[in-house]
Amino acid sequence: MNAPHALGSIARAGERATSRVRLSFEFFPPKTEAMEESLWAAIRRLEPLAPDFVSVTYGAGGSTRERTHRTVRRILTDTGLKPAAHLTCVGATKAEVDEVIREYWAAGIRHIVALRGDPPEGIGGAYVPPADSYANATELTAAITRIAPFEVMVGVYPEKHPESPSIEHDINVLKAKVDAGASLAISQFFFDVEAFLRFRDKVDAAGITIPLVPGIMPVTNFNGLKKMSSACKTAVPAWLATLFEGLDEDPDTRRLIACSVAAEMCARLEEEGFSTFHFYTLNRADLVYAICRVLGVREKEITP
Numbered sequence: 001m002n003a004p005h006a007l008g009s010i011a012r013a014g015e016r017a018t019s020r021v022r023l024s025f026e027f028f029p030p031k032t033e034a035m036e037e038s039l040w041a042a043i044r045r046l047e048p049l050a051p052d053f054v055s056v057t058y059g060a061g062g063s064t065r066e067r068t069h070r071t072v073r074r075i076l077t078d079t080g081l082k083p084a085a086h087l088t089c090v091g092a093t094k095a096e097v098d099e100v101i102r103e104y105w106a107a108g109i110r111h112i113v114a115l116r117g118d119p120p121e122g123i124g125g126a127y128v129p130p131a132d133s134y135a136n137a138t139e140l141t142a143a144i145t146r147i148a149p150f151e152v153m154v155g156v157y158p159e160k161h162p163e164s165p166s167i168e169h170d171i172n173v174l175k176a177k178v179d180a181g182a183s184l185a186i187s188q189f190f191f192d193v194e195a196f197l198r199f200r201d202k203v204d205a206a207g208i209t210i211p212l213v214p215g216i217m218p219v220t221n222f223n224g225l226k227k228m229s230s231a232c233k234t235a236v237p238a239w240l241a242t243l244f245e246g247l248d249e250d251p252d253t254r255r256l257i258a259c260s261v262a263a264e265m266c267a268r269l270e271e272e273g274f275s276t277f278h279f280y281t282l283n284r285a286d287l288v289y290a291i292c293r294v295l296g297v298r299e300k301e302i303t304p
């Protein structure tokens with residue numbers, strides 16, 4: 001029986017026998033043994049959902065160089081997943097960055113998410129690149145593809161990068177990144193789906209044809225989100241604030257809300273033709289797993 005229309009897009013997604021949804025998951029490199037354990041529990045739980053790739057972040061200035069490297073190498077050797085290593089270029093010389101790129105290639109890594117990284121004084125601060133460094137992610141992308149035939153993914157900002165004068169400038173930057181060899185763009189997290197769709201329209205109008213993948217962050221810590229969003233200038237809609245109002249001491253309800261908000265966003269994006277989603281997992285599997293179920297994704301057999 002078809003779900004009554006009043007049940008909305010999530011119910012319609014749940015009706016499908018098979019899902020055409022494709023996924024990727026982002027993790028950060030763990031600092032302690034306990035964090036390492038919970039990261040690996042999350043990876044194991046999400047692995048059967050057969051993501052296209054899983055990515056591991058990299059601290060600006062190379063602060064997580066060893067931990068990122070160790071994590072992507074273990075993903076490569078211990079799982080059937082395709083790891084994508086993030087790489088930033090702030091606070092590092094060209095020679096240092098080139099060395100990391102070569103290390104990744106030698107270790108068998110074939111996918112890199114190329115990012116500039118935030119300035120040392122924090123997000124939005126004016127970044128003055130030192131003379132012997134890559135000035136931005138465009139130059140970094142060119143360097144990566146010059147060194148070896150990696151698949152390079154880059155970041156985009158549907159609500160504008162905080163240092164950028166306009167969205168139009170950002171679209172030109174994305175074009176330059178594609179010319180430098182980028183083959184996929186992952187968006188910053190967002191909650192204003194309509195703003196994301198306007199951005200998509202501008203990307204299309206500019207003739208950019210690489211896949212644009214919405215970055216979805218299920219939010220359980222609303223106070224933390226407000227801080228992060230104000231730094232990176234991501235709008236937090238009033239409706240989201242209302243949903244979390246009065247729930248500071250109620251983590252269970254916050255998690256249920258986080259799951260339905262993210263699932264509803266994905267369902268709306270699916271209606272607009274998106275079928276690939278990048279999840280900011282924060283190294284936890286349960287919410288992302290539930291959202292993927294709602295999107296119709298089911299576990300696949302793993303061949304070790």
Ligand code: FAD
Binds near residue numbers: 058060115136164186
């Ligand atoms: P860029 O694309 O270099 O943009 C930075 C500024 O330079 C922009 O204002 C842009 O307009 C300008 N610019 C870039 N290229 C040109 C050009 N060719 N001509 C003129 N202007 C140009 N940070 C981390 O430290 N570690 C991570 O692992 C990490 N992962 C991320 C993953 C995703 C999906 C995203 C969206 C962001 C991530 N970040 C990460 C944050 C990111 O490093 C910051 O947002 C940073 O401020 C900008 O990075 P970028 O790669 O977009 O920079």
